[in-house]
Amino acid sequence: MTVSADIPGGSPTDSAVAAALSVRGVTKTYGALVANDEVDLDVRPGEILALLGENGAGKSTLVKVLSGLVRADAGEVVVGGETLPPGDPEAARAAGVGVVHQHFMLVPDMTATENVALAQGSRAGRRFDSAGTRARLLELSERHGMPVRPDIPVELLPVGERQRIEILKCLLGDARVLLLDEPSAVLSPVEWERLAVVLEELAAQGLAVVLITHKLGEIAAVADRCTVMRGGKVVSTVRVGDTAPEELARMMVGRDVVLRTERPVVAAGPVVLEAAGLTLAGYRGDRDLGPVDLTVRGGEVLGVAGVEGNGQSELADLLAGVRAPTAGTVLVTAPGGGPGRTGVIAEDRQADGLALPLSVTDNLMMRVIGDEAFSRHGVLRKGRIRRHCSERVERFGVRTSGLETPVESLSGGNQQKIVLARELYGEPDLLVAAQPTRGLDVGAIEFVHAQINAHKTAGGATVLFSAELDEIFALSDRIAVMSGGRVVAVLDADDATRDRVGELMTAVNGAGEEVVA
Ligand SMILES: Nc1ncnc2c1ncn2[C@@H]1O[C@H](COP(=O)(O)OP(=O)(O)O)[C@@H](O)[C@H]1O
Ligand SMILES: [Mg+2]
Known part of the structure; x- marks a missing residue:
């Protein structure tokens, strides 16, 4: 078979060139999910x-x-005129x-x-x-x-x-x-x-x-x-x-994409996060992190900017409570005054955010499985668990072949949606979001940004760590800049410029240390 005419997107003069590879009607399903649906594609030599x-x-x-x-379930692949088995x-x-x-x-x-x-x-x-x-x-x-x-x-x-x-x-x-x-x-x-x-x-x-x-x-x-x-x-x-x-x-x-998110303005609530004198000895060789002092209120997003390797990952771990500081305290307070809850979007979602071989259900349930709502006297309430997980999958638009599918077979964007669906459940008081859109495509980025803004509008506090300055500027009310393991400045987003933040990121910090690039 020679594919020589009507190559889509080709100009009439190209049509004489035979395709090097051509795909006709390829369909592949995984359970109920149609991963490839009658796909046609041609590529010519030299393009x-x-x-x-x-x-x-x-x-x-x-x-x-x-x-x-x-x-594939159906369809054919032709290479250099020959149909592949x-x-x-x-x-x-x-x-x-x-x-x-x-x-x-x-x-x-x-x-x-x-x-x-x-x-x-x-x-x-x-x-x-x-x-x-x-x-x-x-x-x-x-x-x-x-x-x-x-x-x-x-x-x-x-x-x-x-x-x-x-x-x-x-x-x-x-x-x-x-x-x-x-x-x-x-x-x-x-x-x-x-x-x-x-x-x-x-x-x-x-x-x-x-x-x-x-x-x-x-x-x-x-x-x-x-x-x-x-x-x-x-x-x-x-x-x-x-x-x-x-x-x-x-x-x-499949629709117009908001390439720039509008930042909602929310009246600041009571203090939710108070970090005082946070120190981590030897975070990089003999370099110490901190001391860092930060305060974030309900309805506020604090963005943390910095060149990678200047202590942002470690600070995120300390705020998330997954690492203990050498000195200092992290206090999270609920609006009523009691201890608050923290939701965490881990920087490395595959290593820390998810248990990859486990199912969508297991990953959604891991923080709440012991709750009264889902187990009683050590017996799992399976119907409730199923309803809860279906609701989360639907609400967060997770594309999966089923609730028992291992999360490792989901795409990166869908994996991140599972993390969000779990961590934002029950409206945590503080959200620590570390590189929440790393490796995601525009549609998934827009979704994650909308979730962070929704958390903010609902009165939650957020600390956003991002290597993307665009993301920091799109979402933050205040911007903390890290360099050499310290917060060297906290700027009001309305007064901050990219140039100023960039300068602070690469400036020699107050302690006279060179900055790690
Ligand atoms: N082995 C598999 N089992 C079940 N579902 C799968 C498997 N591989 C891919 N999928 C599903 O097929 C869809 C397409 O995935 P994929 O081809 O990896 O997309 P992309 O590469 O465009 O991100 C996704 O919804 C994914 O979860
Ligand atoms: Mg892929």
Whole structure:
């Protein structure tokens, strides 16, 4: 089969070029959930096609179908004119489908050379040839400007280098289509810039590249066309040069997206959080955190800004009560005067915010399972638990195949919604939110911001830690700036400017310490 006409988003003159990869009617369900719903997609040799979609849209599922890791219920995948046998990773690789998965597939204690040789050697008729593989790996690494060390176990290498090994592994396997699943998620901005250059070069040499992302800026930077997915379906395929970012965002989310949140103004209530003399000895080598003094009232959001590594994570842990201070106190007071409750959005939701292998129900119940409402005389009240969890899932719009689904199979945005649904239950007096939108797409970010604003409007106090200055400015009433383990200033948001906050973040602090960048 040759796909040569009517490639969506293509101009009439492109139609003579056969697709390197074409997908027709791919459908994949998980229980009641339709992860891919009759997906069509084409990518031509020499182009970069962006596959854009929110968390949970079905992008990774499609990639797994294309690479043969997952067998679709229906549909076909055609590579270079040949229909691939479904659910056969070997055949996909042999046909020239190279994939860099969201979670890398390298063997951790093997070197780059061994990993690449393993992938080669597993192909029928090839011998395991380590010296030859090493030489070809280095040659390709040089040619494409992707430095890698061939002889070190990959688990000891930085994540950006492991990603380059994955790409080189595909190139050594003679990939003609290269699919990268959210490659920038693990990269610094500078590393992403370098990868973008490599992708453009590879496309210029005739490779078909599919860049999966939920970041609009990346698409504008490198992609020729963009296929947008939502809720498992392809919404549209457009030419990037002709499409405004707002339009892409609207197609991705399915409605107009509020790219800037309005900050509600709420009359400040009584003091909810009082932190006094908070100190943590040796938070970084011989450096101490603090002493930090902070006061936050009901109806108020205090944003904490700083360059990463200046004590924000540790301060968040102290306020959340997950770490004990060396000295000082954290007092949380309910409006009536008694001890208040704290909800926590953990910075690392996968390690600290959730128990990944456990179900949606288990994760939603872990803080309240002992409550009278849910268990009596040690017997779980299953009906109530089910109703509670259904209500939380519905209210927070969690996209899951069921309440018994392990949270590890949910997308990042849906995982974060589970955290919010649990931590905001029963209206805590204080919310400690650490990097609450890290790694989330625009729709999920908008949702998280709305929840924080709702908590504020209901009279709760919030301390928001964020590496995104935009987020700090969008939500905060006051802004505390951290540098070298101290709060060097607390500014009223109405008087604060980005320049001033940026200056304070990188300034040498009062104790005369250099600032950790
Ligand atoms: N193995 C699985 N079991 C059950 N549901 C799954 C599984 N893999 C993915 N899903 C669900 O399929 C939907 C699409 O997920 P995914 O393809 O990972 O989306 P994306 O990569 O666009 O974020 C999500 O709702 C996700 O929870
Ligand atoms: Mg994904």
